[in-house]
Amino acid sequence: MATFDDLKFTHKVFTKNYPFSRYEIKDNPCAKLEKPLSESKFALVTTAGLMRPDDKRFSNLIKMGDPSFREIPNDFPVQELIEDHDSDSFSHDGIEADKNLAFPLDRFKELKNDGKIGSLNHRHLSFMGSVISPRTLIKETAPQAASLLKEDGVDAVFLAPV
Numbered sequence: 001m002a003t004f005d006d007l008k009f010t011h012k013v014f015t016k017n018y019p020f021s022r023y024e025i026k027d028n029p030c031a032k033l034e035k036p037l038s039e040s041k042f043a044l045v046t047t048a049g050l051m052r053p054d055d056k057r058f059s060n061l062i063k064m065g066d067p068s069f070r071e072i073p074n075d076f077p078v079q080e081l082i083e084d085h086d087s088d089s090f091s092h093d094g095i096e097a098d099k100n101l102a103f104p105l106d107r108f109k110e111l112k113n114d115g116k117i118g119s120l121n122h123r124h125l126s127f128m129g130s131v132i133s134p135r136t137l138i139k140e141t142a143p144q145a146a147s148l149l150k151e152d153g154v155d156a157v158f159l160a161p162v
Contacts, residue, residue: 065131
C-alpha cells in the first residue's frame with residue numbers, strides 16, 4: 001500500500017492544504033442485513049467512472065468533480081465498459097486490463113451461480129471518484145441513487161471505491 005511519501009509532489013501539496021469539510025449525516029445510511037446472503041439481492045456501485053460506450057461522458061469541466069452517476073445493466077459485458085475517470089492520482093493500468101478490479105460484476109455472477117448470494121439487480125451504478133466538493137453528491141445524487149436501488153428491492157450494495 002502506498003504511503004504519503006509515495007505521492008507525487010503535487011498530490012502531497014494538495015492533500016496537506018485541502019480544506020476538508022465535515023458533513024453531518026442525520027440518518028445512518030447503513031442498515032442491518034435482514035436476510036442471509038444466499039437470499040439477498042445485490043447491486044454494485046463503483047467510483048471508477050465506468051460507463052457504456054453510448055453513455056454521456058463524465059464531465060471534467062466541473063471544477064470540484066462530477067457528482068452524477070451512470071447506470072450499468074446487469075447483462076452488459078464488463079470488459080466493454082469504458083473507464084472515464086480523470087484522476088492521475090492512481091495507475092489506470094489494472095482497471096484497463098480487467099474492469100472487474102473496479103466493478104466485480106463477473107465475480108458476483110459467479111457468487112450467484114454458486115448460490116452464495118440470492119440475485120443481482122438489473123442495474124448497477126457507476127460514479128466518478130475524485131469529487132472534492134461532495135455537497136451535491138451527498139444532498140442530491142447519492143439519495144437519488146439510493147432511491148433507485150430501494151425501488152428495485154436491493155437488499156445489499158457492494159461498494160468498489162477507486
